[in-house]
Amino acid sequence: MRLVILGGGESGVGTAILGKKKGYDVFVSDFGKIKGNYKEVLIINEISWEEEKHTEDLILNADVVMKSPGIPDKSPIVKKLLAKEIPVLSEIEFAAPFTDATIIGITGSNGKTTTTMLTHHLLKSAGLNVGLGGNIGKSFAWQIADNKYDSYVLELSSFQLDGIVNFKPHIAIITNISPDHLDRYDYKYENYIDSKFRITMNQTEEDYLIYDADDEAISEWFKTHTTKAKLIPFSLTKTFSEGAYIKNNKMEISINQEEFTMDTEHIALEGKHNMKNAMAATSVAKLMQIRKSTIRESLSNFQGVEHRLEKVLKIQNVQYINDSKATNVNATFFALDSMNTPTVWIVGGVDKGNDYNELMSLVREKVKAIICLGVDNKKIIDVFGNVVDMMIEVDNMNDAVRMAQRLSEKGDTVLLSPACASFDLFENYEDRGNQFKQAVKNL
Template sequence: MQLVILGGGESGTGAALLAKQKGIEVFVSDIGIIKGDYKHLLKTYAIPFEEGHHTIEKIKRADKVVKSPGIPDEAAIIQQLHACRIPIIDEITFAAPYAKGSIIAITGSNGKSTTAHLIYHLLHTAGYHVALAGNMGYSFAKCLTKGSYDYYVLELSSFQLESVKNFKPNIACLLNITPDHLNRYNYSIETYAKAKLNILRNMTPLDHFIYNKADPIIAAYLQPENILPKLHPIDPCSIWNNDGLCQCNVHGTSFSIGREQIALPGRHNAYNAMVAITAAALAGVAPRTISAALPKFHGLSHRLEWCGAPQGINCYNDSKSTNVASTRAALLSFNQPIIWIAGGVDKGNDYSLLLPILQERVKAIICLGKDNRTIIKAFGLIELPIQETDNLDKAIHMALSIASPREIILLSPACASFDLFKNFEDRGNQFKKKINKLTQQ
C-alpha cells in the first residue's frame, strides 16, 4: 500500500513514523516548511518528504491519504483528492487499529489538558502502564511507535474528531461545548458540536460516557436515548454537599471526596477533577489511591498557574485561556479584586458574557494587544478603569500600580496570542519570567 501524509507536523510525522514501523510505503507532503525536529525524524527514518508545495501527481498515486487535523476539508488539495475518489482519513483513524490497550478520550472546549493530565496522574499513581497523547505532547500515532500500554489517555480536539471513522474509546469524556474555532465550521455551533459528539460514533453498551449534564449546548445536540454507552452525567453546579463532600458511586462502589483534596483553584477545576475521578474509578483505580493522589496534582502551566506575589500581589498565568468561556471560569475562581490583563487576536468573541463578572470582581482592565478596539468597545460602558498597551512589561507595571496587597493580577487573555507572541506558551512564559524577576527584587 502507498500512503501519503498531508502535513509534516506532530500529527503527520507521527503517522509517518507509525506507517514506516508497520512496513507501509509512505510519503509526506507539506505545503509549508516542516519544522527542524520533525524534518530530522523523517530523515533519520528514511521517510521521503516534500515541503513548500504539494506535488499533486505524486499524491494522486496514493492508495490512501492521511490528513493532518489542521487541514480543513475545504482546502484545495483535499477537494482535488475527493474528485479523484482517493480515500482520505485522519491520523486518529489511521492509528486506532494499532492500539491494543484501552482508550480514555477527553474532549471539550475548555479543560481538556488539565483533565487528561489528572486522569493520567491517577492511573499512573495506581501503577497502570499508561500513556498520555493526542492534542498535546506526542500524537496518538507517534505514541504507538513507542510501545504498548494498558491505557491510552487522549486529549482530542474537534479538528481531530470531526472525521474519525473506526476510532472507539472505552471511556469518553465530554467536558463542555462553548463557541470556539467557529471559523472552521462556517460559524455554525451545531457543526462544531457534532464534531465533538463524534467521539461517541463507535461506542458500545460496554463503554462509558462521562459528560456535562448542565451544558446547554450539549443538551441541545445530545440525544441520550440514542447513545449506546453507559451514561455518567456530572453537574458542575452541584458537586459538593453541605459538608463540602462529593459522593461518588462508580461500579457500585461508593466513596467521598473532600473539597480540600483538590489542589486546583476554581469551580471549573472541581468539575474537571470529578470527571477525572469518575474516569479513573471506571478504569479500576481504587478509591484510596484516588484520595491519596488527588492532592499531589497541582495543575499545568498556563492554566491558572500561580507565578509569584510581587508587592504582596498574587499573580496568575492563565495564558491558555484563549476564549471567553475559559476566561470566565478563571475570573470566577477568585473572591479578591482582580486586575485583569486581556487581549490579543480577537476570535469573534462575545464579551458581553463577562460583563456581570467584571462589574462584581474586576478592579481594572489592562488591554494587551496590537489592536484593542474590540475589547475597549465591549467594556467601555461600564465604570472600570481601562488602560492599553502592546508591551507586556508595561502591562505588568500598569497592573502593579493599580493593585493593592492580597489582590490578584490575572493574565487570562480570552484571545489568541499571535499578534505579540509566538503562541500562548510564549506569552505565559514571558509573563512568568517577568513576575518571577519582580518577586525576587
C-alpha cells in the same frame, strides 16, 4: 499501500514512523516549513518528504491520507483528494487499529487539557502502564510505534474527531461545549456540537460516556440524539444515583454500585470548573478500578497544567496568575469566576468572534482595572470602558506587567486571561504565557 501525510509536525511525523513500521510506502508533504528536529527524524528513518509545497503527482496517487488537524477540509489539496474518493483520516483514526490498549478519549471546549493530565496522573500514580497523547505531548501514532502501553489517555480536538470513521474510545469524556473555532464549521454552532459528539458515535453498550450534565449544549443534543454507551453524568447542582456530583462540599461519585467521596477542600485544583474536571477524571479512575486511597492522594497532589490558572509569584502580597491558555471567552469566564480578590485583568489578542458581554457580571464584581494587550482592542474597550475605573492599552508583555504592578495593591490579583488567540503579538499561547512569567520574575 501508499500513505501520504499532509503536515510535517508532531502528528504527521508520528504517523510517518508508524506507517513505515507497518510496511506502508510513506510520503510527507508540508505546505510550510518542517522544523529541523522533525526533518532529522524523517531523514534518519529514510522517509521521503517535501516542504513549502504540495506536489500533486506525489499526493493524489495515495491509497490513504493522514491530514494534520490544523489543515482545514476547505484547502485545495484536500478537496482534490476527496473528489478522487481517497480516504482522508486523522492521526487518531489511522493509529488506533494498531493497538489493543484501552483508550480514554477526552474532548470539550475547555478543561480538556486539565482533565486529560489529571486522568493520566490518577492512572499513572496507581501504577498503570499508561500513555498520554492526542492533542498534547507525544503523538499517539508515534507512541504506538515505539511503546507498548496498556492504556492511553488522549486529548481530542474537534478537528481530530472530524477525521474519524471507526475510532472508538472505551471511555469518552465531554467536559463542556461552548462556541469556539466556528470559522471551521461554517459559523454553525450545531456543526461544532455534532463534531464533539463524534467521540461517542462508535461506542457500544460496553463503553462509557462521561459528560457535564449542567452544560446547555450537551443537554440539548441529548434531546434529539442517543448513544449506545453507558452514561455517567457529573454536575455541580444535580445529584445522581449513577454519576458524580458535589453536595455539602463533598465530591460524591457512584458508579457500578461503588461509592467514592472526598472533601473538596482536599482537592489541589481550585475553582468550580476544576471540580468538574476532577469529577470527570475520578469517574475514569473508578471505572479503571483504582483504589480509593490512591485517587484521594492523587487528587490532593496534582500540580495542574502550565498556562492554565498557573500561580506564578506573589510580589508585595499581589498574586500573579498566568492563564494564557484561555483563548476563548468561556475559559476566561471560569478564570474570573475563581478570583476571590480585586483583580487587574490583562486581556486581548486575536478575537474569534467573541461576545464579551457574557463576562459583564464578573467584571463588575471582580475587576478593578483592565489592561488591553492586543493589536486591536476596540471591542474590549467598547464593552467594558464604562464598567471599570481604569482601562489601559499596551502592545507588549513587559509594559502590561509593569502597568499591572502599578495598578495593583496589597491583596489584589493580576490575572493574564486573554480570552483571545495569541497570534497578533506572540508565536502561540505558550510563548505569551512564558513572556508573562518572565516579565513577572523581572519586576
